Amino acid sequence: MTSSYDPKKITEIHEHLHSELPSDPALRVKALESLLVEKGMVDSAAIDAWIDLYAEEIGPKRGARVVAKSWTDPAFKARLLADGTAAISEFGYQGHATGHVVAVENTPVVHNLVVCTLCSCYPFALLGMSPGWYKSQEYRARAVRDPRGVLKEFGVSVGDEVEVRVWDSTAELRYLVLPQRPAGTDNLNEDQLAALVTRNSMIGTDRVLKVAR
Template identity: 90%
Template sequence: MTSSYDSKKITEIHQHLHSELPSDPALRVKALESLLVEKGMVDSTAVDAWIDLYAEEIGPKRGARVVARAWTDPAFKARLMADGTAAISEFGYQGHATGHLVAVENTDKVHNLVVCTLCSCYPFSLLGMSPGWYKSQEYRSRAVRDPRGVLKEFGIDLAGDVEVRVWDSTAELRYLVVPQRPAGTETLGEEALAALVTRNSMIGTDRHLKAGA
């Protein structure tokens, strides 16, 4: 199905959104999709395909591959830390959501946490669909005011001597947390290592990855 842009239709849809869509975000999205499909502006099959692509095919798998390469290749890790955008382009990963990518590394004494305080900017081309909590007002505000409290709710109880660094994403700047490599994984290859990397660990709400997890 071929969709075409019609400014008059878009104006009508915009007015409809403000007058009739429900307040719940999930219901608003569904209502918006139904309205656009009804008016011939969107192909529902294409929408489903994109959702499947980011939820299942891309998901956090791309980011996990980048992390695994950083764990196993010191030269790549140096390039990633120096220029994240250029480094991930070696995988063919490019796009607006990662056009200005900064990689930050967890260590024994540093833990990194990513948030977007203004909206929900997120490197979706690396991590797939953003989790609901990442977009919530509570996370966006508390991650800055009380990062240790937020991390504790995710099961991360940091020692007092571990520094927490909070990074605020913007429309032009995205962050990727490089988690620490789990102990006991010295013999694993990149593919097996990538399977250990979680989406949350690349946001910073997961810290202790485990071999065989």
């Protein structure tokens, strides 16, 4: 059960699989699961449990709570900016792909945007599943070349006075954008503030958070 670490061998295997596996991905995945269960490598009930956990418990609401706390508690914000992983652990949100969380803060003259140009790295335990567009060729290619054009497609316009900072997740660091607290929210509590924070604002494809009137 070693691995060859041999790209030539893997290329040949990929070609072989390409011609031998069923063409319908649903059938391919079903066959893979059956085989893994038969070989005692996977328990289907554990797959169900993972899907339920991410559907119900682990999602962008976690990140939103962290952002809201950073708006209301300056000491927490300082801890979050100093060590993102330690700060989210205060909420019990540590988990997948959050071993090295780095929070980056938007200001009136700074906007942050996160991408993974090489694959699809994302802080899963903090933001849940990544959206499809985050994994798309178009986003991965353009976020590091034309970030303002990308933002425009998300309905975000940033003025010339704003510096756009793009963060390409090339290592195991995972970036969390801290959006700005919207004006007119002084009377809101932390839960109400968290409800304003969108997933996209924590990736950087949203900037001005909306406040319900």
